[in-house]
Amino acid sequence: MRKYILKIGVSLGIIMMLTASCDDYLELTPKDDLVQDEFWQNKEQVNSAVAGIYASMNESGFTERLLLWGEARAEMMVSIDASNNAQNMMKNYLVPTNGYVSWTNFYKTINYCNMVLAFADQAKENDPTFTELALNRYKAEAQTLRSLVYFFLVKNYKEIPLIAEATLSDQADFYPAKSSEGEVLNHITSDILAVIDYLPVSYEEGVKYDKGRLTKGAAYSILADIYLWQEKYDDCIEACQKVIDLQKYSLVEKSEWFNQIFFEGNSSEGIFELQFDDLFSTLRSYFYYFDPKVKPYDEIQDLFPEEVEDVRANRGSYDRSTGTVFKYAGVDAKAGTFRSYTEFYNTWIFYRYADVLLMQAEAYLLSENNKDEAKAYDLINQVHMRATGIPLEADNLYYDLLKERQKEFAFEGKRWYDLLRYARRNSFQDQYLITELVEIKAGADNADIIESYYSDTASYFLPIYQNEINLNSNLEQNPYYIN
Template identity: 35%
Template sequence: MLYNKRYFAIILILLLTGTTSCKKWFDLKPSDGIVNEDYWKTKEDVHAAVIGAYASLLGDPAGSDSRDLSEILFLWGELRADMLAPSTGTKAEDYEVMNMNTSPANTITDWKPLYRTINYCNTILRNAPEVMNLDKTLTQDVLNGYLAEAKSLRALLYFYLVRSFGDVPLKLEPTTSDDEIVTLPKSTQQEVLQQILADLNDAESKALLTYGAQASDKGRITRYTINAIQADVYLWMEQYNDAITACNKVINAKKFGLISGSTAWYNTLYYSGNSNESLFEFQFNKQKINNFLYMFYNVKRFVASTVVMDQVYSTESFNKDIRGDGASVRAADNLIWKYVGKNDKDVRATDEAYAHWFVYRYADILLLKAEALAQLKTETACTEALNLVYTIRQRANALPSTDNAPSAVDFDGVARFVLEEQAREQMYEGKRWYNLLRFAKRNNYAHLDVLLDLVSVTVPLNMMNSAKAKIRDYNSHYFPIYQYELQTNKSLVQNPFYK
């Protein structure tokens, strides 16, 4: 089993870098993935450590976690939202989250896989600079590129954490083992967000624009990925002009575009992956498959909510939104299709269960910019926002029945139209809950109604009043701290709603 884990990771390195020099990472690192100080001797060691951090996104190097990071990000971004429905394989802990009744004992709230990769990044940031004293062929520019990747990956994972938990421990120094207990209190969400921006802004000028190969450019963080994260963070922080500026850096680079909505659209974007539309994807492959085929097809842990085809995409006899039936869902039985289909009709074979996990793609950038523009609340900005939305709708052949056609002076209508288009475009890509929460909390929760409406369509009738009462408490919008963390780290305090 250990050989197989090393093998898939080495294959990942070959895909990302086209070199065999990184095998040393897997030969020398301990089983928990932490590299000790004796390892850091050459530039190849640094390179291997960086690629190892990316490899950890695909699963626990020690094999102790049954849930890989893409599954966690899916659950965090979709379970509390409105596009999933329970099925025959739904677990009790899934029901808890879906019904707004999450307990600290629920393993879905276990943040260990994110902090594990954060620790790898911290290890790189501490040890890599010293290698320049030992290996004179490691240049400052090359080192800066590696450090930019580590800082940006750490920032991305902290961004997931603050959106999911609110206040979280801000750990910037490495530990020597995944299981080493560090008694670290929580930092405020604002403090963590400021650290995220500091890391991203420092990394931006040092990050590479390209690694010279398509798989590397999509599987490793480039400067464009950093701009995408910046835009997302600024939008969360309601800094709309900064978000627009970050989006424009990606758009104006003219390196990306929307894949044409032709018959090859699904295969190019989702089945094959690493298309011109992609900015950053988790690079699963035949040597390292993910859990999605098992989750959505074999055991049917979740299916699509009936609103997905009835209302989000809508249906017509001889016309369809290409993102709906045969792309995001299989309309005949509401099967979640995006990660299990090899085309619009056939299911992936077991050895093809390597659908990539999208972190950012070009359509996301256009929608982030549209959302920020809508919040400027001017006719000019909202006109531009609508143009971006219609660009995406045209590619997708979105149906007239889902076109709200808001006026450019209907500022709230434009903002809601963007939110609805995000649902269609980003279906099951782990973004729905964050989109809803970001919209709801804006201007001191001026739009709490979107979360109350969510409860009305997702929570059983006998639990609805309780769920709505919880939603009205803003602290409930963040997960509880997992009970194991509270038991082992006495400096942690449970999130307020769950005390």
């Protein structure tokens, strides 16, 4: 059997972290002497290595999964010319051989984080100008980014291998077993808390640097999200408040919602956004106006009553006349103009201030010790008022919040996780939130089979890619996908 490995190469002055094999599996390897002894010599090289972590998240194998895992499995997108694998994901028809369930790019990023954590101290020993403050900041970035990537994996697979150290010798375990959801979430929470004080509130290098690298605000936003997933509502409230108290972020004005947040990017609302100097191939591939792979689901306009002028409606999140995801493909919301093929330089937004407000609202509604519907309403209403200019007419605030998130974060890779988070509470008391997706996903010829997929809660987590199972006898397939 082939070794379960990742080979690392280094070029002079720049870390070139590239896998030597094109096989799609979780790849690890002992780091050779060239990496350990010749590269990690100074703070500039550590900075390059940290930049390499962010760069690995910019790759289409990473960003395409952020989009498909977070949106395609929900109701927000329907296929025009998506691949068969993507269409199957939209119908929750998932098999272990579907390439979109491969986690290779995510573990590659994790391995880069582990390398920085393993070798950065060595660089400081070799470079007398490398300060303890700078070292701790770089390691904090790597450790927090690793936690974010693990969080995405947990939300999609539930149980995953937890690899917390770089593979430094032939004695390493190349065949890790899965850890439980709770074990991984507790580990990454502790990791963030251990280093969050080393992250800066802001960077002096400019707005792209400030939004594109991890800050305290970004780390607390990630923590809040993890706590919400764990149903630790008081901790979520506190983490969100840490972001709010920084007084660094604010909701953009209604008139600038599309332009500043999505067209220009790096707005006052942005907390953590991947930066793209080149074409963003994932968004271009899926949303290019003249040849899109997907479109918004037909009933999206029903989210927005015609009598309410909601900035997120037509020519905001979507364009009604063309069936286009305007949030990424548009240029001018008033004129209804679209990007050319070479204009897809979007950022990918992991967190923005509206998300923090709505996460805190959700926690206030569900907390036993700090339940406060008035505070929750105020937080939701801030987002709603920004978009509409009129107060929110609350019916059932808990579900009003879910709907507000659907409108605010349409196509931003959050909808499936919102539905799953709501549905699985209280032993899947609200499973209907997912099973009713069948009405959108199914046609007359396949309604029964698609309904069977959505009725089994074990299907809500992805299968482990078959190559992983073949190469690692310690990995067990997720229960729903065992033949």
